Amino acid sequence: MSLAGPRTMREILADLGVPHGLVMGVIVQGRRYGLDYVPADGDEVTLISPPAGG
Amino acid sequence: MNQLAAQEPLCTGCRTCELLCAFSRFGEMNPRKAALRVHGEFPAPGAYHLSLCTQCGECADVCPTEAIGLDETRGAYVIDPELCTDCGVCVDACPENVMFTHREAATPIKCDLCGECVEICPRGVLSVVDSGTGATVVAAGTAAAATHAAPAGTAAAVGAWATNSAAGAGTAPAGGPKAALPGYAGTLLRVDLTAGTAVKEPLPEVLAREYLGGRGFVAKLLWDEVPAGADPLGPDNRVIMASGPLAGAFVPAGAKVEFGAKSPATGGYGDSNMGGHLAAEMKYAGYDVVVFQGASPTPVYLYIDDGRVELRDANKYWGQGSFATEKALKDDLGEDFQIATIGPAGENLVRYACISHDFGRQAGRTGIGAVLGSKKMKAVAVRGSRSFPAADPGRVMKLGKEMFAHCAAAPLFKEWQDYGTASVTTWVNDIGCFPTRNFSTSYYEEFERFSGEVMRESIIVNDKACYACPLACGKYSHTKVKTASGVELEAHVEGPEYETTALVGGNCMLGSMEEVAYVNWVMDELGLDTISAGSTVAWALECLEKGLITRDQVEGRELTFGDLESVLWLCEKIAARDGYIGRLLADGTRLAAAKVGGDSLDFAIQVKGLEMSGYDSRNATAMLLSYMTADIGAAHNRSWAVTHDLATERRGVEGKAAKVVELQHTRPMFDTLGVCRLQWIELGMPVERYAEMLSALAGVEYTWDDLLRISEKVFNLTRAFNVREIPGYGRAMDLPPARVWKDPVPTGPSAGASVPLETVHALLDDYYRLRGWTEDGLPTAAKLRELGLDDVAEALGAG
Structure with a gap:
């Protein structure tokens, strides 16, 4: 997707209408980040969904 | 010359290598017929070791019939079943103890470097290396077409690849032993x-x-x-x-x-x-x-x-x-x-x-x-050293490999490998559902001390898998703590799982992951369920604060939330049923509250007498309904619906019962099949694959819908069991603790949230209607007969 400028994942998800809480964090290049992560150009971002109970 | 090599620190003990080794050689699911072994060293230090053939050739040197020779193509010593007399000299001579015997095998079982184990290993532990240089010949996940690979999903094909094995001739027939019930031991x-x-x-x-x-x-x-x-x-x-x-x-x-x-x-x-x-x-x-x-x-x-x-x-x-x-x-x-x-x-x-x-x-x-x-x-x-039969082992092999491959390719595979269920802790707190101080609130200010990252860095020594599990969500830990009075304690323990962190960490307000892990070990060693024990200890601490349990009744001790010694002392008393407090708490919070009186039942966080697991659901009504209607009491294992609550009106009624019913049929089916559900729910394995696998094993074609119908029957049967065994069973037994409607959450993201009693009943109304039960929650004769439970309907005298 294209962004007008730097945005946190929290902001991007809000723009997409994803309810708060349905994403725990993100993985970029094998590393885990919180929703304050600001994607760089070309990043492939994996959303971490909440585990469904132990 | 080549040989298998292992990076042992990466091994999680899943033994998928053993399982596939035997399956690919013999077409039988029986790890005792594998040509390698995984050994665990527990409880300390919590590590795995592998016994692997080094292709040293000593077996060939001692063989009196020259039945063992070097296969130049593969770089491995292999046994010629035509020449082998099964004398056992090679087994005794093997310096690594990796030539195995099995009563059904006509020859010893020896690694022939087929590479199947390398390919399937979910952690990249195994590889084929050049014995001289140590250079990798076949790395994890990159094995060439394996020697034993089944070309087609048929039992006949399995027989063909079994004959290529050193022990192939004279073993059990293709597809393993025959039995009346494929897929079962019988x-x-x-x-x-x-x-x-x-x-x-x-x-x-x-x-x-x-x-x-x-x-x-x-x-x-x-x-x-x-x-x-x-x-x-x-x-x-x-x-x-x-x-x-x-x-x-x-x-x-x-x-x-x-x-x-x-x-x-x-x-x-x-x-x-x-x-x-x-x-x-x-x-x-x-x-x-x-x-x-x-x-x-x-x-x-x-x-x-x-x-x-x-x-x-x-x-x-x-x-x-x-x-x-x-x-x-x-x-x-x-x-x-x-x-x-x-x-x-x-x-x-x-x-x-x-x-x-x-x-x-x-x-x-x-x-x-x-x-x-x-x-x-x-x-x-x-x-056990027997095989159980599969109706179509070729189909099992094909499906199984696809399912393992699905797991390895799942985007969240590594996340689960790294953190297991501990990955959820911070998130549950963020959404205002983390049980804290006996569920008095749902947000723990000091939550960072319990995060998966902190756990990984501070106490985890190894990842530990269940049988044939690529995830290895089990985290094996070593913890050291010092109590307030200066006593130093340490233990090796698997965990803590999220539920233990929630009920022992947040609910008893302990100070660190190390303390949670130590209490986890004590509860495990004593044989206490960490969920119910954590909840019962927290209930007792609240009773002490409110004067409902007196200091005399705890032998003059000052017991408080957040104090490790308080929690440990109560655990010991409970497990021994020692003294007034031990006897009281050993019966669980519902029975204990009946003795203590006052308003203590209001904050006994249980349903039907079983303490609630790790989700405060005052701001999540589908999760609340899940707890209310689970057949065993307030457990998350039947239905876990928090994300549904987040995607809908969190304290609404509409649609909640339907989601709970759906989950109550889906999740327990995994417990029925004998397989873990995490590969479905966390890694996105399509549920249909499980029905296909059952069909391949049992020789009876099932769809996932077929399985859900069985799940519904079982859920009605367990409900009927409760009706038969618990006098006056009905809607009242499905009510949550009164804290849910009496005490709004005081802090955190769910501040102000509670679920009014009329909402609780509205949730049950919807739920009973969808279930086809009476307004009091009793299975009707019509519903029981629809599910083939005519005898149950008759026994209950259901209307």
Whole structure:
């Protein structure tokens, strides 16, 4: 997707209408980040969904 | 010359390599026919070691018939079955002890470097290297077309690749032994502890076809065999230990064994399952289900070594902790026995005593450990070397490889490998559902101390897998703590799982991950369910704060939230049923509140007598309804609906019951099949794959919808069991603790949230209507007959 400028994942998800809480964090290049992560150009971002109970 | 090599620190002990090695050679699911072995070193230091063939050639040097020769193409020594006389000289000479014998194999079993184990290993532990240079020849996941690969999904094809094995000739027929029930071991073992007998009965085909296994077997056998009104802690109760058709099969995490009994915690239907390696070992020993009935006058344990079954004296183990008993039994019997034990809490009939296995796996819920304790059954030790049949082993192989590949390619695979269930802790707090201070609030200010990242950095020493599980969500830890009075303590423990972190960490307000892990170990060793024990301790601490329990009643001690010594002292008292407070709390919060009085029942966080697991649901009504209607009490195992709440109106009613019913049929099906659900729910494995795998194993075509219908039948049967066993059973038994509507959440993201009693009833109205039950929540005759439960309808006199 294209962004007008730097945005946190929290902001991007809000723009997409994803309810708060349905994403725990993100993985970029094998590393885990919180929703304050600001994607760089070309990043492939994996959303971490909440585990469904132990 | 090439050889297998291992990076042992990466090994999680899943033994998928053993399973596939044997399956690819013989077309049989039987790791005792593998050409390599995984060994665990537990409880300390918590590491795995592998026995691998180095292709040293000493076997060839000593072979008197020159049956072992070098295959130049593969760089491996292989056995010519035409020349081998099975004299065993090579086995004795092997310096690595990696030439194995099996009574069904015509020759010793030896690694021929086929590469299947390298390809399947989920952690990249194994590789094929050049013996001289150490250079990697075949790396993990990149094995060339394996020698034994089945070209097509047929049993005939399996026979073809078995003949290429060193031990292929003269072994069991393609597809393993024949039996009336493919996918099953075919035997029900009935252990009468009063008579001191163990009798093998054919597994009834109708039971397998209509109830499948695991939870289905438990529900049906309890309904049929436990006399109405039986004392849960009396000899008339039964304990059912059931594997499932996918347990031990070539499928990710076919590792679940289900225990069931009439629950001493609730007085109704009780079950609990655990992973580890027991379910598979049962199948390999030849048993799908074990029924324990009666009661022994003295402590015993059940010894199973294939067809040899004995009740043995357990006096020397009685009184010992769960891990101590497991270690002692392995020392006495052999490392390859799989052990399940109870701890002192089970012996002393604590109503939420658990069953432990594999140095860290527990069937925790509903107090089945106490039922075993009432029967003086200290432990079960199982070793198996048999194969169980698959209707279409070629199809099983193809499906199994696809399912393992799906797991390895899942985007969240590594996340789960790194953190397991601990990855959820911070998130649950962020959404205002983290049980804190006996569920008085749902947000823990100091939550960062319990995050998965902190846990990974501070205490985890290894990842630990259940049988054939690529995830290895188990985290094996080493913890060191110092109490307020300066006592230094340390332990090795599997965990903590999220639920333990929630109920012991947040709910008792402990100060660090190290403290949670230490309490986790103490509860495990004592044989206490960490969920119910954490909740009961927190309830007692709140009662002390409110003066409902006095300081005299706790022997003059000052017990407080957040104090490690307070929690440890209460655990010891509970497990021993020692003193007033030990006896009071050993019965769980509902019965304890009836004795303590005041408003203490309002904040006894339980439903039906079973304490709630780790989600404060005052701001999540589908999760609340899940707790209210789970057949065993307030457990998340039937339905976990928090994300549905987040995606909808969090405290709404519309659509919540439908989601809960859907989940209550879906999630327990995994416990019925004997396979872990995490590969579905966390890694996105399509549910249809499980129906396909069952079809391939059993030779009966099932769709996932077929399985859901069985799940609905079982859910109605367990409800009927509760109606039969609990006087006055109905809507009142589905109500949550009054804290849900009386005490709004005071802090955090859910501040102000509560669920009014009228909303609680509206949720139940919807739920009962969707279930086809009466307004009081009783299964109707029409619904029971629709599900084929005519006898149940008649027994209940349902209208």
